[in-house]
Amino acid sequence: MAEIKLAESKVQELKEVCKKFDYDKGELINVLHAAQEIFGYLPAEVQEIVADELNVNIAHVYGVVTFYSFFTMIPKGEHPISICMGTACYVRGAEKVLDEFKRLLDVKVGETTPDGKFSVSSLRCVGACGLAPVVTVGEKVYGRVAPEGVKDILAEYN
Amino acid sequence: MDIVKLNIDNKPVVVEKGATLLEAAKSVGVDVPTLCHMKLHDMNYENNPGGCRVCVVEVEGRRNLAPACKTECTEGMNVNTHSLRVINARRTVMELILSDHPAECLTCVKNGKCELQTMAQNLGIREIPFEGEQSHYKEDRSPSIIREVDKCIMCRRCEMACNEIQTVGCLSAINRGFESVVAPAFEMDLEKSTCTYCGQCVAVCPTGALSEVDHTRKVLSTLVDPTKTVIVQTAPAVRAALGEEFGMDAGTLVTGKMTSALKKLGFDKVFDTDFAADLTIMEEGTELLGRLQKHLNGDKDVKLPILTSCCPGWVNFFESNFPDMLDVPSTAKSPQQMFGAVAKTYLADQMGIKREDMVVVSIMPCLAKKYEAQRPEFAVDNNPDVDFSLSTRELAQMIKGANINFEDLTDEDFDNPMGESTGAGVIFANTGGVIEAAARTAYEVHTKKKLEKVEFESLRGFEGIRSATVDFDGLPIKIGIAHGLGNARKLLEDVQAGKSEFHAIEIMACPGGCIGGGGQPYHHGDTSILKKRAAAIYREDEGKEIRKSHENPFIVKLYEEFLGEPCGDLSHKLLHTHYFDKKKKVEINND
Ligand code: SF4
Ligand code: SF4
Numbered sequence: 001m002a003e004i005k006l007a008e009s010k011v012q013e014l015k016e017v018c019k020k021f022d023y024d025k026g027e028l029i030n031v032l033h034a035a036q037e038i039f040g041y042l043p044a045e046v047q048e049i050v051a052d053e054l055n056v057n058i059a060h061v062y063g064v065v066t067f068y069s070f071f072t073m074i075p076k077g078e079h080p081i082s083i084c085m086g087t088a089c090y091v092r093g094a095e096k097v098l099d100e101f102k103r104l105l106d107v108k109v110g111e112t113t114p115d116g117k118f119s120v121s122s123l124r125c126v127g128a129c130g131l132a133p134v135v136t137v138g139e140k141v142y143g144r145v146a147p148e149g150v151k152d153i154l155a156e157y158n
Numbered sequence: 159m160d161i162v163k164l165n166i167d168n169k170p171v172v173v174e175k176g177a178t179l180l181e182a183a184k185s186v187g188v189d190v191p192t193l194c195h196m197k198l199h200d201m202n203y204e205n206n207p208g209g210c211r212v213c214v215v216e217v218e219g220r221r222n223l224a225p226a227c228k229t230e231c232t233e234g235m236n237v238n239t240h241s242l243r244v245i246n247a248r249r250t251v252m253e254l255i256l257s258d259h260p261a262e263c264l265t266c267v268k269n270g271k272c273e274l275q276t277m278a279q280n281l282g283i284r285e286i287p288f289e290g291e292q293s294h295y296k297e298d299r300s301p302s303i304i305r306e307v308d309k310c311i312m313c314r315r316c317e318m319a320c321n322e323i324q325t326v327g328c329l330s331a332i333n334r335g336f337e338s339v340v341a342p343a344f345e346m347d348l349e350k351s352t353c354t355y356c357g358q359c360v361a362v363c364p365t366g367a368l369s370e371v372d373h374t375r376k377v378l379s380t381l382v383d384p385t386k387t388v389i390v391q392t393a394p395a396v397r398a399a400l401g402e403e404f405g406m407d408a409g410t411l412v413t414g415k416m417t418s419a420l421k422k423l424g425f426d427k428v429f430d431t432d433f434a435a436d437l438t439i440m441e442e443g444t445e446l447l448g449r450l451q452k453h454l455n456g457d458k459d460v461k462l463p464i465l466t467s468c469c470p471g472w473v474n475f476f477e478s479n480f481p482d483m484l485d486v487p488s489t490a491k492s493p494q495q496m497f498g499a500v501a502k503t504y505l506a507d508q509m510g511i512k513r514e515d516m517v518v519v520s521i522m523p524c525l526a527k528k529y530e531a532q533r534p535e536f537a538v539d540n541n542p543d544v545d546f547s548l549s550t551r552e553l554a555q556m557i558k559g560a561n562i563n564f565e566d567l568t569d570e571d572f573d574n575p576m577g578e579s580t581g582a583g584v585i586f587a588n589t590g591g592v593i594e595a596a597a598r599t600a601y602e603v604h605t606k607k608k609l610e611k612v613e614f615e616s617l618r619g620f621e622g623i624r625s626a627t628v629d630f631d632g633l634p635i636k637i638g639i640a641h642g643l644g645n646a647r648k649l650l651e652d653v654q655a656g657k658s659e660f661h662a663i664e665i666m667a668c669p670g671g672c673i674g675g676g677g678q679p680y681h682h683g684d685t686s687i688l689k690k691r692a693a694a695i696y697r698e699d700e701g702k703e704i705r706k707s708h709e710n711p712f713i714v715k716l717y718e719e720f721l722g723e724p725c726g727d728l729s730h731k732l733l734h735t736h737y738f739d740k741k742k743k744v745e746i747n748n749d
Pocket of ligand 2: 309310312314315340365
């Protein structure tokens with residue numbers, strides 16, 4: 001099963017988290033939340049550690065991970081793209097922008113391109129409503145993005 | 159006790175406070191239909207996710223229909239379980255479920271036994287007005303079990319069986335909405351998971367989503383192969399349940415008819431796994447007494463308790479969950495495998511045929527036996543000791559397919575030498591039976607006295623975990639018994655923690671023992687069927703002339719002519735095995 005190797009330090013960190021939550025099965029969702037913070041995503045190996053530490057079945061952990069759309073088992077791309085879907089951005093056409101990213105990269109929301117370069121996610125209001133629609137790539141913020149401008153944004157990273 | 163009075167279909171009902179409408183209705187003989195709910199009486203397990211919505215009823219004064227399984231009875235309720243509105247609602251629910259269900263009834267393994275099909279028939283569904291997208295999942299084929307998840311209706315009974323009864327935790331509901339199914343972690347194949355192949359998920363699935371791997375066609379073609387000698391062994395639990403497949407009452411013993419049917423099907427010899435069960439007692443019993451003796455002499459290296467090892471679901475369970483305790487269970491093979499090993503050596507020699515020309519088929523109440531038969535350590539030069547392991551249901555299928563009129567068959571006897579068995583071999587089918595059989599022999603061997611009464615009533619029963627102390631002429635032997643893997647886990651955790659006080663523990667993976675195996679006729683949640691099968695097994699034991707394994711004349715002869723002595727060199731080679739660490743591990747990078 002184990003295909004990727006996890007960094008020891010992060011594993012330790014995760015184990016600390018489990019300890020902090022008293023190895024309480026009822027805290028599974030919170031522990032997974034923290035685990036996703038640490039690793040960026042929830043690969044099978046991380047879920048197995050959580051299952052072991054909290055003494056719950058791995059199938060159940062996987063069930064929870066697949067039930068909540070917040071959790072992802074796919075690592076973020078080198079350049080994680082987030083499109084704001086808050087009300088202001090939405091009414092100013094964020095969805096069309098999102099569609100354009102999906103079309104050009106041929107991925108769905110929550111997915112990463114096969115070369116690991118880009119991942120696409122949507123997020124709720126980033127608080128820059130004056131700039132709507134807002135897109136972030138890594139740390140960089142782009143405002144007033146139109147579908148036609150998507151191509152140029154991607155070009156910056158290619 | 160607080161009580162509540164209400165009316166269901168105009169019948170007055172009195173129930174305990176907290177009871178659901180479903181329970182209340184049942185108490186006055188009104189069976190409200192459900193697809194997901196399943197209560198296993200005597201075992202204290204209930205699957206009640208309230209998901210299928212087939213059980214809706216009309217409660218006077220309420221605007222909406224109420225799901226009977228999730229509605230608590232209140233004083234003075236007037237409930238109608240079959241008003242027009244109710245029936246129409248149930249039909250709509252069924253139509254919706256069926257709109258995402260493959261219409262493959264004619265070729266489905268569950269045809270005629272499917273609860274979804276029965277429900278559709280009862281409600282007179284003649285068309286499915288909703289045309290919608292149908293889900294498609296890959297089929298998953300393991301050595302024992304097939305998952306056809308397209309046929310899953312998300313009742314989650316299998317999840318309950320796997321998680322609560324068995325505590326294997328290999329199945330869970332995953333995804334959400336239309337995409338949701340029950341699957342192993344990461345949607346991996348069962349074969350890669352910690353599945354024990356106990357088959358309890360198959361036993362409770364209402365549809366054809368979970369079923370056994372079917373070997374009947376392969377067996378039929380070897381039966382007509384003139385170069386092969388095909389012999390068959392039948393496990394003890396099969397004779398107490400096979401009749402159900404032909405409409406007979408639960409608990410009808412059909413030993414003679416089963417033997418007769420197997421002969422008609424063309425098996426060259428019809429033998430009995432009970433013979434191998436007697437052999438198991440000789441080996442396991444000797445091992446137990448050996449360990450006990452050393453323990454009493456103060457040898458600290460000897461591990462006690464000794465655990466039985468004749469249940470392959472249980473073997474799979476401890477290999478993946480308790481790999482640090484592989485030296486605790488007995489090394490004796492299961493009766494199925496002992497039979498195969500002896501048949502393909504001793505018997506083949508006697509019959510003057512080569513190993514390769516002998517085909518050993520077994521009829522088992524069990525699905526884990528299919529996996530066990532194909533374990534590489536149970537083969538010689540890729541020729542397995544047991545070629546095909548069929549379930550009780552598969553045998554019934556073969557009999558029907560050959561248009562044999564089962565009920566009218568005249569009883570026939572097993573062939574010899576491997577068809578002779580004692581009452582001790584028979585009771586292997588029931589929880590507590592293996593250890594009772596062992597006690598009958600171990601007592602006489604240890605005390606050199608004759609047992610006054612062969613029945614050890616204290617070892618019998620249906621409680622999930624039982625214990626008893628048996629008096630071996632002044633030496634108290636403490637015995638533990640567990641059936642169902644969840645119960646087994648509890649006993650094993652005690653052993654692991656060094657808290658166990660037992661000398662010997664019997665474990666069977668399935669509730670009730672083999673009589674409740676995953677390959678038996680479907681009980682559809684009626685656990686009284688299991689009790690009737692168990693009673694039938696004890697009746698068969700009572701009717702046997704010889705009831706102690708070491709008195710089986712053919713076993714005595716087998717040791718004289720071939721094996722030497724129990725736990726001797728040849729026995730070790732043929733009749734004992736070893737276990738493997740199958741725990742799944744996570745790799746970590748130390749940087
Ligand atoms: S066969 Fe047993 S262990 Fe395997 S999935 Fe079914 S219930 Fe779980
Ligand atoms: S596989 Fe069968 S038992 Fe399991 S949820 Fe689906 S229909 Fe129910």
